[in-house]
Amino acid sequence: MKKMGNLSKFVARVLVLALAAGCFTGCGKQDDGNVELSVGNWPNAEAEPKRYEIYENRKAEFEANNPGIVIKPDEWKYDVQTFLAKAEGKTLPDLYYTHFTEIKKIIDGGYSANIKDALVKFGYYDKIDEKMLKLIENKKGVFLLPTSCYTLGLALNLDLLEKAGYVEEDGTPKAPKTLDELVEVAKAVTEKTGKVGFIFPTTNNQGGWYFTMLGWNYGVEFAKNVDGKWQANFDNDDCVAALQYIKDLKWKYNVLPETTLVDQNECNKQIASGLAAMGFAPAGQLGQMLVNYKMNLDSVGYSYIPAGPKNHYTLLGGACIAFSNTATEKEIEAGLKWLRDAEGVNPDLDDNYKKTAEESVNHSIESGNIVGVIDTAIWNDKSDVFKYRSELHKEKCNVNYNHIRLFNENKLDIHPEVEICAQELYGLLDACIQEVLTNENADCKALIKKAAEDYQRNFLDYEN
Amino acid sequence: MKDNFKSNAKKSISGWLLILPSILCVYFMIVRPQVLGIAYSFAKMKGFRIIGFAGLDNYVRVVKDSLFPKLLFNTFSYTFWSIIIGYFVPILLAIVLNEMVHFRNGFRIMTYFPAALPGVAVMMLWYFLYYPDASGLFNMILTKLGFKSYIWLQDPKWVIPWIVLPMTWHGSGATALYYFAALQSVNRELYEAAMMDGAGFIRRIRVVAFPHIASISLLFLVKQIIGVFSILEQPLQMTDGGPNNASMSLGLQTYKYAFVQNKPQLAMALSVIMFLILCIATIFYFKMEKKLSDNM
Missing domain, CATH: 3.40.190.10 (Periplasmic binding protein-like II)
Incomplete structure (x- = not known):
């Protein structure tokens, strides 16, 4: 009987220790020279198999070309109901997507890192369209980067x-x-x-x-x-x-x-x-x-x-990315590289941009989406990417162009x-x-x- | 004395360790959020971060909001209609279940089935039943019967009862099972004795069944008031509080403060106000519960 009592005590203590260990196990960042970057909006393998495959391929290629950067997929998509809790709990992905309508809330709440230095370093800052810059910049810095707008x-x-x-x-x-x-x-x-x-x-x-x-x-x-x-x-x-x-x-x-x-x-x-x-x-x-x-x-x-x-x-709307306010300088730079090489967020027309733009357009065609609508540019007229993208959309347009011509040719x-x-x-x-x-x-x-x-x-x- | 304390502590440490997980759960899941919620309601906040002490400013702002009287009225209106529409339905269902001789199991499953559906699905289902054009099922029936189609959820005067109806459909089955269990505990000999005395169905229900479920029905009344008073999901899903705030509730406003306007401190202040109003109902509930346990 006493043995049983000792056994119960032992089991109880082990359980408590296990619970405590579970509670206090942190998810701290390791500083071994590698940068681990969690990227939000990652497609779900079952819901969007084609897009998932594209993203997994991009990840493999990116990691091969950028040793020392590890991309950690995160399926969390911006959601008003969970955003604040995640932001305060410091569990946002390092790189997350949001909408233009949320920009003020994010900047005012201090939920995104200042990326102005990194944007200057990458040569992006001067190429951001002025009306976009007004949305994402204040006296302290630049806190988001538009990725698409409409x-x-x-x-x-x-x-x-x-x-x-x-x-x-x-x-x-x-x-x-x-x-x-x-x-x-x-x-x-x-x-x-x-x-x-x-x-x-x-x-x-x-x-x-x-x-x-x-x-x-x-x-x-x-x-x-x-x-x-x-x-x-x-x-x-x-x-x-x-x-x-x-x-x-x-x-x-x-x-x-x-x-x-x-x-x-x-x-x-x-x-x-x-x-x-x-x-x-x-x-x-x-x-x-x-x-x-x-x-x-x-x-x-x-x-x-x-x-x-x-x-x-x-009205102007669109999507932009933000880096969580816990992101380090290295993570921000890794994130901008990811955006440039894998997502085509890049004011410079290079082979990478062309590749990702074409991949996105082809995916839109395959999934039955419309291609051909040309919207507003994120980058100013010093950038060739808008011209390239517009031409690509015209070339790959999968509807009678006249159906959408009025929108494309009348910019308000x-x-x-x-x-x-x-x-x-x-x-x-x-x-x-x-x-x-x-x-x-x-x-x-x-x-x-x-x-x-x-x-x-x-x-x-x-x-x- | 010291040795005695040590020995007692040693003896009871396993017990404390065993309840520690529960204490942590209660602390993190119940006590901490409630205490923090009350603290936030007195704070100046930036997002979810406290930046200063606001005193009663948040409360003043919430109460001075031009929408507040309407919210209060609507919330009481939800409670009123939920009692009118929803309170007696489970009792009736339980009596029917209790009196049924054939197909009792089938009817019991049918009664409980809506409760097994997710709340969101129920509201979506009824949203489409209520659809105000010819494609809504209710309007199809109305037009087949020769009536004009009706705007249902878009009628500001009646939108609250129309929201309460699917809530009743969804929730009454589960409550009916409680009543049914209470009715099952009634000694069959009482029914037989009443029948021998010439009591018909209605009289049997009145003199035998009702006294047995009176206590539990009082508890359910109070629980229903508490539950419906914090109504949020149903108007959010069906009308978003419209038309023109006709179906906005205090609960939905807390959601809007926290997640649309990004002012959790106001959501917390309003929640505390709701909490105080509900305290009265809860005190009543505990008194009723005590009375019930004393009678048992």
């Missing part, structure tokens, strides 16, 4: 537009050039096909985000800085007119879908499945329509954002995003849009007045 355009279902008589013989869509024309085209589609003429997201702050663009084109500036104090600046007739435009689409022209609470995903689905003819979307969303919702490649069209009564702006001015409490503003505007789309008697003036007051009282006053 402007918002008008996604089209050409089958529906053709039925409504809005496609030229050569396949060029007679896409609306102004917001008034958008109403005409949408009405024609609804009358002739019975389908939805236009779809506009209203949830997840996406409606508010797109609405700011509509507002700029009506002449609105949502916030202004007066003597260092931020003021809400959209309680005016222009903004009311922009909201009234959305309201009229629903109640006066009846060209919006019956369902009001929709996000970008739902918009993609409706356009892809031929339920809606037009919707604002970044070019990347065309891929979602094609790959996720099996839209026919020949049915996809893409044009530029229609002009408003006062301006003609579009980009309006910078609202500088302060942008997500909060989008949330308030989402609510206004939802109200005018569910309530025929909604008072646009009162809604805008309340949204401006709430923006000031709930958010800006705390920033001032």
Whole structure:
């Protein structure tokens, strides 16, 4: 019996020691001269086998060419729900991808390393486009690096537009050039096909985000800085007119879908499945329509954002990379090498860039994605890569080029995003849009007045 | 004295070592997050980093937010509708299960089946049933019956009951099994005696079954209030709080503060406010539980 007691004690102590060992085992970085770089967004072998294979090959080749650098794949993708916890827990990949809309949050929170010295050393700093640099730089340094960017355009279902008589013989869509024309085209589609003429997201702050663009084109500036104090600046007739435009689409022209609470995903689905003819979307969303919702490649069209009564702006979005704030100088340099050699993030047109660009384009074609849409450049005009990439996309274009020509050939001015409490503003505007789309008697003036007051009282006053 | 202490400590060390994993789990999973949550609610923060003491500023900001009264009203509204729609359903299901002679096992599985589905799947399923155009199942039925189609989740006046309905569908099966277990413990002779006295079905339920489940039903009422008061996932998945914040809840606002607005300190302050409101319900719950155990 006593033996059993001793045995229990021994087992208990071993268990506790094992637990303690498990708890205190760290994941410290070893300083043996090698650099181990964890890279986020790594494709999953089962979900994306082709992309996974490409990345594994790139990793093998990169490690062979760069002895001393070990790439550690990490499948974590940027996610608002897990980002802060990972950032505070210091468990972010050394190199992670994020979106333009998150840049401010990441820089303000100090969750990315200053990479300015490394960018200068690699000769990248002077070649970054000025409008990009404004987003990623502050007085202390440069904290992210854009890898791809897009402007918002008008996604089209050409089958529906053709039925409504809005496609030229050569396949060029007679896409609306102004917001008034958008109403005409949408009405024609609804009358002739019975389908939805236009779809506009209203949830997840996406409606508010797109609405700011509509507002700029009506002449609105949502916030202004007066003597260092931020003021809400959209309680005016222009903004009311922009909201009234959305309201009229629903109640006066009846060209919006019956369902009001929709996000970008739902918009993609409706356009892809031929339920809606037009919707604002970044070019990347065309891929979602094609790959996720099996839209026919020949049915996809893409044009530029229609002009408003006062301006003609579009929104800028995109992806960028950040190095975790624990990344060392060596890791940052290794990361820039990886980006240059394996991911084609490089302002200099070399064989590596050409190889990775071609590989990406071929992968897009194989996976049924659209190739041919030419978007905004990350690098300024001192760089040849944008020209090369544009030519490559034209050459490998897998749709009738006329379907997307309007977007490629009409580059609009980009309006910078609202500088302060942008997500909060989008949330308030989402609510206004939802109200005018569910309530025929909604008072646009009162809604805008309340949204401006709430923006000031709930958010800006705390920033001032 | 010292030797005695040493000897006692030596004797009990194995016991302490054995419970150490549990203590660590409770500390890291329950105590630490709660204490830190309360501490964060009084802090100035940058991301999840404390940069100073804010006193009651976070609380003032949360309460002064123009949305706060609506959030409070909506949250109570969720609780109200969950009681109206969802409270009696499990009791009815349990009574039906208890009274069934044939297909009892099959019906029990059917009753429990929705509870086995993941919450996200349930909400997505109902989202499509509610779809406001002709492709929504409910609208298909309405139009077949000659009625106009209806906007369901986009009706600001009724969006909360429409969200509560799938919650009831999802959750009532599991609760019904508790009631069913309680009903199973009722002595069959009581039913037989009631039947011999000429009691019909309704009377049997009223005089025999209900007194047996009265205590447990009170506990479930309090648990339901506590559970629904922190509702978050359902409106997040089905409406994102819309239309025009008609389905926003305090729980969903904590999520938005923390993950959309990147202000965890406000999320924590709001959580503490919710915690205080729920404390009242919890005190009530413990009193009820005590009463129940005293009666047993």
